[in-house]
Amino acid sequence: LFYERPDIKEIGIGPQLSRDNRFLIVTAYYGSSSGNEVYYRDLTQSGEFKPLVSGFNYRYTGDIIDSILYLMTNDGASKYRIIAVNLFHPEKENWKTIIPESDDIIEGFAIINNHLVVKYLHNACSVVKIYSFDGVFQQELNLPPLGTVGAISGRWNDPEMFVYYQSFTCPGTIFRYDFEKNELSKYYQYPVKVNPNDYEAKQVWYKSKDGTPVSMFIVNKKGVALNGNNPTLLYGYGGFTSNETPYFSSTLCVWLDMGGVYALPNLRGGGEYGEAWHRAGMLENKQNVFDDFIAAAEWLIDNKYTNPKKLAISGGSNGGLLVGAAMVQRPDLFKAVICGAPLLDMVRYHLFNIARFWIPEYGSSENAMQLPYLLAYSPYHNVKKGTAYPAVLFQSGEVDWRTHPMHPRKMVAAMQAATSSDAPILLDMERKTGHGWGMPLGMQMEKKADEYAFLIWQLGIK
Template sequence: MNYRSLFLLGVIISLLSSQSLKAQGPPLKYPITKKIEQVDNYHGTKVADPYRWLENDVRNSAEVKDWVEAENLITNAYLAEIPERVKIRKRLAELWDYEKFSTPVVRDGKYFFTRNDGLQNQAVLLVQDGLQGKPRILLDPNTMAKDGTVALSSWIPSDDGKLLAYGIAEAGSDWHVWRILNVDTGAQLVDELRWVKFASPAWTPDAKGIYYSRFDEPAAGTKFQGLNLNQKVYFHKVGTAQSEDKLIYKRPDHPEWGFQTEVTEDGKYLLITTWKGTDHNYRVTYFDLTKKDSQPVDLIDNFDNEYSLVGNEGSTLYFKTNYKAALHRVVSISLEKPEPANWVEVIPETKEALQGASLFGKQFIASYLKDARTLVRMFSLDGKTSSEFPLPGIGTAGGFGGRQNASETFYSFSSFATPPSIYRYDLKKGTSEVYRTAKVKFNPDDYQVEQVFYPSKDGTKVPMFITYRKGLKKDGNNPVLLYGYGGFNISLTPSFSVSRIAWLEMGGVFAVANLRGGGEYGDAWHKAGTKLLKQNVFDDFIAGAQWLINEKYTQSSKLAIQGGSNGGLLVGACMAQRPDLFGACLPAVGVMDMLRFHKFTAGRFWVDDYGSADNEDEFKAIYAYSPYHNLKNGTRYPATMITTADTDDRVVPGHSFKFAAMLQECNKGPNPVLIRIETKAGHGAGKPTAKILDEVADQMGFLYKNLGMKPE
């Protein structure tokens, strides 16, 4: 009998055994996962990797496919025994069933936006003529796949609003196929651009073509796991085959560099922003499109700082930058005199972290974070006059896009207990009005949001938002779900989530910790949670958990932690370091093997935040917290449900597979260790609504059972 047959037989025996023992409470019987002799030498340190084979692509490996099916059998059987899960799924669907809109994008009198009628698997793209026009459907991805696994990843209308470029992603993949359609007729053009990843195209002002970046076609068998190298910039003429595209820019001397294209609103300049990681430090190269056969000119020839284009006035370009401004500012650069000594500060650095800026209607709108809450200011074109932009309350605002001749802009606003609304701001009147608002079947007045600041291990004050039902008793008996991320300069701000409302209705408390590594307080806050300082992030999260216990919000047995991607790493590292502190853990699509992450797909870009095992000093820091390598045999770990997708091509599922296998091997005691593996899904973007509801119901059901919750 071969290994595959033995493996599946073992699964069936394990499943029957676990069901028969359920009433007595012993540990679950997991599938026996094969171990191999694999030892790597890192700078003189030998490191075992017995589950290396689980890195193999499930599409190509029968062994991995069998393992996935076996683990899902165990997980599904366990979840099926939680009757409250069905009720949670029903309530989630009720809460989710409301109209959802994106902020409109306006081009030459046409208003483009997406809408989901409530429970559609994917949002639909619509267009209307004028502010009060009748919307009509341009693209409905729900018609492209019965199971909802084809998503509209991005879309960009031409300046005249007559053509639309849009990207399609299948099964959550980061690979997008771009196509073009005629907005007036809805007709699909012949154009199809493949092998596009981590880039959006830029239209020429005359809508005759687009500039875009793409990779070469991957070698057979490497599409979903191979490293992404040698991205190039092309010009595509509308109505032609991709094979006819003109190569515009490449850097074979730096195969790790990536490129993003932008065309200034007046069409005079093509800007190529070059990046080599996730640290937001860019080179900037431009082409003068007014000149025939224009050659690239390096405007910024180093990766020392961030430079994000805000807009331009002729040959004067405006950039948001952290050059000599850790909290960021806006400067103007003249292409005639581009030396830094000639730069002009337009919007100076303030005490708050500048998150973004827009230039339209001959003025700037700048968005800041003040203690992780959005603050918006308006500035004149020379930056000499400014005013506060009134927001509906404390929360998160986004949008504020527009063209130079715009008379209006749209923005969204939401908070933890405030469903999203879209506002229209009239630039001439200086007033906002509600354009669209979400109508969710719950009462926001029932809930309270507070912000606290707690000390981390080294004394650093860390902000945390806490949301709960009014009248909460701080007696240490409340189930608390603590969420975190702490990386890549990403800020966690107050935002609305149906899954969180469902959790609150279950009697839970929801907390979000703004950890170092994020962008809440600018570059210094981010750098304090990277590379050799990454342990600060875990210390911050652990300190937040301990604070919630000390302040009687909860106790260890009723405290759960959750995070996804880099947040999955956060959960994995913290449960490995303090397994006694948590009652349940939900690591999602996490980076769990910190010694090998840079060898797959986009992993090499993350070296800016994590460092690399190829560097001896960084290896020591990484090895000390890598979740997969720091699980200890014979330890009682919290109840854990790992979630991932079998076709995630960003954080490859091998991370979660290996971590689950190691955790099942090491865990001592009755707490379950499950892995829920979604099929035909990726890292999370574009996931169908039905799959989202199923996953959240499973997670909430798992917490309900393992935190000892009772029906509300």
């Protein structure tokens, strides 16, 4: 045992060891809080860990080379900056900003070939730049546009690195970068049984209810006539700083081959535009997320992509809360809803399983200041008798320890009793699954087939 915090049971920790094995770094996280603490210890000396960053107000993550700890942080920089801390002189006044905050959010970095390789998000798409340890810009990788970079791998002194990339029209691809030759080449691409060139993607901007500009990706098959009558699937999440960026999916191509349109907005609550964007969609600002999503639906209708009889929405977990709130607030706007592993009773959610960890994101009804806004948007508490609700497919697992299955069970009962429409309100409850991770491939395929069958049925796809 090298570190423990019995005083706060919700804390999780992550260790890092310096290249010379002298310093041990411990990062401590509290529940779903967007901040963390950092402690360090010189292993050549006896004694306890010393605090470098206290409080859970800001995020600090990074890597250590000998005595220099490089950290990306949103402390004083909503879109992050990278600092260097000499652990022999760790006082805050000695911290040095290596890469300052810019208009693009820093999503992560790696130390490879004695360089800082920094992954940025520019309008929710990845950009990779290389800097010296002094913060001098060296090179930007020439990656395809409108894509997402995942892992960047390589060791601190390697002459090469590997970059994983994907987009809506490019399957997962590993690029190799040669530092000496300044050369980027395709190393491997995962084989798929569809032709990615059959599809096209673009990014648009629209205004939310309060006038805030929001970006959105739209994907469709080339040659599809966008005539206001296209079956359209609008997906969203909007929370916990999760970045909704381009990705490749063969199962999505099935939807596109049926003439479907897919839309993915970058809602507030996510991390695509920095911590301020996240905070604008959490706690008392959560309604902004639902407004952003509803505005995306209205934009798709106004711009002749679809109409309310051809528009479906989908989301899971926090995204299940999103579509649950959207359908009770604007039931006239959607024909079908897929609501997966949702939170729907926001007054009692924190009392079940591990959901108390999410109080920093949502708040708690036990706080008199937070109860009013939770009640105002809680989907379960806003079901109204006599309302014509759209068709809904709720999905859950009986052993889901993140979002308790009581949420969709209660919601189905409430909506079936309240709705004035003939649209089905269905519950698909899996007996031996949880929140979705680790689901066998066969079960994943059955679930996706059920979702598409539901959409084909409700949207009248021939």
